Amino acid sequence: MGKKARIEHFSRMLSFVFSVILVLVFICNIGSVSAYTYITVDYPSAINTFFQGINDSGQIVGYYDDTDSTSHGLLYDWPKGEFLRIDYSETSQTILYDINDLGQVVGIHRDGSGDSPFLFEKNGLQGLPLYQGHTTVYEGINDSGYIAGYHSYYYYSTHIHGVVCDLNKNSCQDIHYTEARHTYFHGINDLGQMIGEYQDWNGNWHGLLYNTGNQQFQPVEHDWFRATLCDINTSGQIVGWSGDNGILYDPRTGEFQTLKYPGADLTRLYGINDMGQIVGWYSNESGSHGLIVLPGTAEVPLPPSLLLLASALISFPILKKRRAQ
Template sequence: MGSSLIGLNAASAAAVIVATVIGGQTAPLSAATTENLRSTAIDYPGATSTVARGINDSGQIVGTYSCSAACTRPDTGEVSAAGGHGFLLDNGVYTRIDVPAAGASATTARGISVQGTIVGHYNVGGVTHGFTYSPADGTWVYPIDVPADRFDHPSATLRNTLVINMSPQGYLVGCFHEDSQTMTTMHGWVGRLQRDRDLDDFAVLATIHDPDTMNNGVAATGRIAGFYLSEGVSYIADENGIITTFTFDGNLFTLAWANNARGDVVGVHGDNPANTVGSPVHPRGFLRDGHGDFRDLAVPNATVTQVFGVNDARDVVGSYTDAASKTHGFVARLGNQGNR
């Protein structure tokens, strides 16, 4: 990967990130246009709600669905327990994804690599662990856990590891935090699995804003996209290790969820200002292209639109809420509209 951030060893990567974020500048504002998405709804058969979270260049989509009570697929008779489950949508076929660990629940499929490897996290006994799954050969890797000594308090009872995405080179990104204290103990991380399934080339995204970072996207170029959760300020770590912070036009609360090799970043913004503790108010999706230009993304007639994934062809996935307050997943191909 040459001089990319991902090509650095753990210590060098962490040092570069620390140094560059301090000098990072917020991107200049530009006049955002709005694109009404020509979307296709994604609804896991029989589910109460569905969210699409990741898409690769082959068009394979992963996400989550929930059942308010045990739900039955009308097409196959498959029964899903109440709660959350992951899914894969491949060539129109839905497949449930549940980590087969003892006591596992709440499997969340977050991303899918160009090779078709699914990544995400699940819960056992109140603790969140990461996983990878390759449907082609049925190989699971779990649990994936950040080493205890990297936590702020290594002896904490509940040490949570979330895997959010995976690059073509096999690097994983995500975050870790203690107990339910996401605002005070959360850190973004990057690493990859060794043969013994321990994390290698591991680096923590240490910044002057720490704790509170979450790494969500990692492109083939090695660029990472993420955000400072409580502040609603997003960032990019580029291939030279430089970090740029940005917010949607008007300095609004902005959460970057994914990026691609052409430099696009997608995510969710609210009407509320950044640097306020909370979450996006009246959430809408956004695109930030490689030139720093923004675009509002909205599913027509939806009360809420959120964008969580993008591939190199600018296919985006996410969720929307309709007038009846039901949440659906969606996929859409972005138009040009002046963005390059």
């Protein structure tokens, strides 16, 4: 074989090797994709079950509806598979929103006079303060005893403002974004970051992050007309919902993705812990069901056409050599 022929042969081999590498890289990239495991949990004999918050120990809080359409608070110890019913009183309905790693729970009880916030812990139940006497809802609690929520605020007309309270100091602070007509906060992580949304004066909705440390606001933009951002963990992952689907924000990509229970008419995501475990609920023809969403990866079977292509590329030099013989 002459020098020129050897160079041409070497060039063809380089092209072939490069093609094989491209195909293998493509195959490896689609061989596994991000996936989620969905787990359904129903309170025994309940008509509907709703999960709202989860701590790092896997304790989940929420509520369920009985056959009389009365709502009862629930605490589900996921590792043990045990439920605990929590009612503020026998004459009111109870909804639990969040639980921290100390087992402290925030919620509301509802009776003829309206909604009233409360705290549940080992020592029992106790009412929480109404900010300046206004209707107040606390939906998030962190391990430092800070609770986040919102309250009605009257200034010529009714507005909604955010609020954060330090249970250890028994002090609360009004939190309102200056560009907003209404400000809502639903969750708070152990870094003191609060998540929620605000409505501007044109009626448009935007996600909103507030840092209690430096007292700075940061709008969280998304592509939906309205999204409710419900919780944030210490990694900056945010869960919530928009339209009929749950949503998850990944700070590594700066993007939201849609999560939906297979076959569900409606999916809502409300809580996320520091392991990335998510809770919420979904609805279908049989009612509403508690939902746990686990992050992970799943192997995806390769299309037969790609396997055939890879096999052909690998076999090509062998067949060519046999023909030459």
